[in-house]
Amino acid sequence: MHYQFDFAAVLHGDYLRAFIGGTLVTLALFAVAWLGSIVLGALLAVVRNSGVRGGAAVVAAYVEYHRNVPLVVQLLFWYFAAPSLFPAWLRDYLASHGSESPLAAVALVLCAAAYVSEDLRSGLRAIPRGQMEAGRALGMSYLLTMRTVIMPQALRISLPPLLNQALVLFKNTSLAMAVGVAELTYEAKEVDSNTYRTFEAFAVATVIYLAISFAIMFCGAALGRRFNVAEGRR
Structure with a gap:
């Protein structure tokens, strides 16, 4: 007896709303974790590069x-x-408001920031040391020079690996189901x-993951082209 596919069975009513809700939770978790990891990763890279x-x-x-820890x-x-x-007071607050998503976001931010910091550190090492020395000679502090001169260049140089980290982080949001986060998986x-x-349930989830992953890659490629054009005009 052949298996009869019935995608309509998983794409109507409450089930369709479940997929939409899970997708929105996944996107929110990814956005928070990605922004947090960029900020923390940049801070870690600056500290490690400070000497x-x-x-x-x-x-x-x-x-x-x-x-090294899964x-x-x-x-x-x-x-x-x-x-x-x-x-x-914090335990009580989390218990009454739901701790799954906030704590999952914390774990994702801390883990992704480690990889982001390494990518940014590679970008920092590609920038001539003379630029930092020139900034300091002009009376700028180390942090000001990093923020206005060095880090913007490091971000552009590190864009390809950072895009890869964004894709990895997006896929890693699926692991949040281990602590009860109602994301897509x-x-x-x-x-x-x-x-x-x-088959139908996970096929729908697979298509959604692929669509969002391709969207991230498309946005990254567009951002890369924009940076290249901006560099070419200088």
Whole structure:
């Protein structure tokens, strides 16, 4: 007996709303984690590039931890273990407002920032040292020179690996289902459980993931072309 495909069974009513809701949660989680990882990753790269031995060692340890511990373990740590270290008022707040999404976002930000910092550090090393020296000679502080002169160039140089990190982070949001976040993979599993249409449920989720991934790549390519044009006009 051949399997009869029935995509209509998973694309109507509550099931369709579940896919839409899961997609929106995935996009929100990705946006928060990506913005947070860029900010934190830039800060880590600046500290490690500063030449301060203690700061560089701490950042190096941070990066090695997040690169060598599986992300799912980090998610489980932040959801099950870390709250025991929080103040009582914060634990109560998270318990009453739902801690799954905020703590999953924290874990994703901290992990992605480690990789972003390494990509930015490579970009920083590609910039001639003379630019930093020129900025300091003009009376600019180290942080001001980094913010206005060095880091914008490092971001442009690091754009290809940063785009790759964005794609990896987007796909890693699916791991948030391990702590109960109702993102796309979680909702696909719920639809599968209710309809017993495993192929259809996960096929729909796959198409959505592919569409968003291609959109991210398209935006990254457009951004890269814009930077190239801007560089060519100088």
